[in-house]
Amino acid sequence: MESHACLCASRxxxxxxxxxxxxxxxxxxxxxxxxxxxxxxxxxxSGSRNRDRLNMSALDSRHNLLAILESWxxxxxxxxxxxxxxxSVPQVTRFLLDHLDWIAEQPPAxxxxxxxxxLHRELLRTIDPEPGExxxxxxxxxxxxxxxRISTSARADGGSIRCSAGxxxxxxxxxxxxxxxxxxxxxxxx
Numbered sequence: 577m578e579s580h581a582c583l584c585a586s587r588x589x590x591x592x593x594x595x596x597x598x599x600x601x602x603x604x605x606x607x608x609x610x611x612x613x614x615x616x617x618x619x620x621x622s623g624s625r626n627r628d629r630l631n632m633s634a635l636d637s638r639h640n641l642l643a644i645l646e647s648w649x650x651x652x653x654x655x656x657x658x659x660x661x662x663x664s665v666p667q668v669t670r671f672l673l674d675h676l677d678w679i680a681e682q683p684p685a686x687x688x689x690x691x692x693x694x695l696h697r698e699l700l701r702t703i704d705p706e707p708g709e710x711x712x713x714x715x716x717x718x719x720x721x722x723x724x725r726i727s728t729s730a731r732a733d734g735g736s737i738r739c740s741a742g743x744x745x746x747x748x749x750x751x752x753x754x755x756x757x758x759x760x761x762x763x764x765x766x
Contacts, residue, residue, distance in 0.1 A: 582685035588676070591689045594696040595673055599666040601699040602641055608634040608702055632737075637702040639754075641665060641695050648672060648688055652679065718756040719743050726757065 583591065645668040646660075652675045653660040661671040672679070679688055717724040717739040724741030737745045737753065745753050 582683060583680045583689060587689055588680050591692055592676060594692045595669055597696060598669050602638060602665045605634045605638050605699055605702050634702050637698050644691055644695060715757045716760055717741060717743060718760055
């Protein structure tokens with residue numbers, strides 16, 4: 577039985593190039609999570625404020641990349657009876673590249689290619705945003721009945737996350753806030 581590729585040869589080459597680039601782009605975004613981490617540290621003067629700000633867009637790009645790659649790797653593993661790779665971008669990417677010919681012949685191949693393209697663009701924008709491009713991601717507030725939006729750009733003081741309606745969280749609370757944001761987003765999408 578002859579199979580018909582769902583993706584043309586040039587699209588497969590583009591997809592392969594994007595997949596191969598993801599691990600290094602993922603690593604590069606690590607340097608953008610805390611933008612000042614690359615700068616030389618100056619001695620802190622008593623009473624001075626710490627100006628380090630967490631780049632939530634970079635954190636979200638990194639999270640999205642791993643989540644989407646793992647989802648596709650699980651699809652491949654389930655369909656092919658393969659063992660899914662360890663939870664790391666280089667290993668998951670290698671796994672997907674190893675199965676790329678098979679993926680390109682499957683009905684969701686175009687969706688896979690589109691998602692990889694979008695991830696590639698997102699990481700590039702995180703590393704080198706276009707002038708005037710808003711780097712912020714926004715979500716509905718997690719507080720019940722709040723019409724506000726949580727924005728990653730609302731970091732004026734560098735020490736909290738703010739909702740447009742006035743709710744605030746310390747940066748260290750993001751680790752517990754993020755699952756609430758995800759749960760709320762999934763409930764709205766359902």
